[in-house]
Amino acid sequence: MSEHTLTGKNVLIAGGAKNLGGLIARQAAEAGANVGIHYNSASSRPEAEETLAAVESAGTRGVILQGDLTVPANVTRLFADAESALGTLDVAVNTAGKVLRKPIAETTEDEYDAMFDINAKAAYFFIQEAGKHLADGGKIITIVTSLLAAFTDGYSTYAGGKAPVEHFTRAAAKEFAGRGISVTAVGPGPMDTPFFYGQETPERVAFHASQAMGDQLTQIEDVAPIVRFLATDGWWITGQTIFANGGYTTR
Template sequence: MTEQTLQGKTILIAGGGKNLGGLIARQAAAAGADIAVHYNSEPTRPEAEGTLAAVEASGSKGVLLTGDLTKPANVERLFDDAVSALGPIDIAVNTTGKVLRKPIAETTEDEYDAMFDINAKAAYFFIKEAGKHLADNGKIVTIVTALLAAFTDGYSTYAGGKSPVEHFTRAAAKEYADRGISVTAIAPGPMDTPFFYGQETPERVEFHKSQGMGNRLTRIEDIAPIVRFLATEGSWITGQTIFANGGYTTR
């Protein structure tokens, strides 16, 4: 991919301050895009500021935005603020999520609600506002999980909360098609980030590694290029979930 591929484009990245979102932001800025970097709360602000500094150091424009995306009004405000700061949005990427590994018998109602709020509700309204705000021929990408194709224990609310996004993606792909907007989801395997390790024992980490090609976890560097491809040459792909996990699982 040439460094001019994203020249003149504007990208909004939910959860764009760190980990996968941060890498997507940095790479897209290096490819010429202006970036709206969203972060959730004050504890993650320093990392988001670091990402913003990298965006601006590459010569692109950037803006830092915050908000709890489980509240639809905040999602609407996020897009409005991004447009106000940078102009029309061409590409919207949602990397946000929350993970919980817990048996169904021990899961509380509050935990269930929190998991579905961030993994399903926030994703739904992100896709909704993206459809309202994106320029024609825009791109919408949501990060989901390879667990959508797994048969396992412990992750009922995480996999369950992410699974509706496939249906949101397919519906939006049809509803936005007349404007040339592609809508896709990417399902990574367990990723080598702090998001993953807090839920697992060392033994289970080794098992997850053993299921992937090269006996390793998915890396953020494996996924960011797929986002760029879907946002550029791969925009004919729409309504799909792409399982990018080194052979960890499929269906």
């Protein structure tokens, strides 16, 4: 049976500097975990430092780690560096992703490659390294998207790039089950973050909000506690995609 707390656990969060990842990092520290905070580009460094300060203010240890996770060698280094700084890892959360809203007829090969590199390839090798490094009884959680249950236009490479993660999650859940490692995916609805607004018109934003309870977009505060639950009491849930979207869509 798994631990019901994060006290003394070591948690690695890809994309942990800001938005949802930043909140997950803060909540993990408040729950007693030491936290590895990954960020991708130099522009996110100040936010990573702010998140680190919040983690340390909670009384736990933290470390900042940078890397382009579309390169598998960098994913390997990320886990090695996190383990070196914190000790054996117990929880690995991947919030990294890239969004694009564009018609299929207008999508370039470079855009296709970039979308699948970050949303699928990086996620695959993150799960692979987590399986190698996590302690028995560990937890692997990947943030996907509720578009996996939607029938809509424009998001072919975003939803398409995230879709393979469901299959990665199921396979890993079976392959790592002997060590008590749970593997899950969480699909938030359209989130009230800069990640979303750059792709949508005000009219479409209003429509997306109208599809969920309370006529509102998903908040990062709605999703982070679900990740914490999966990392603790919810460990028996494995191989699943959980749609956390206030009724936006399901299947």
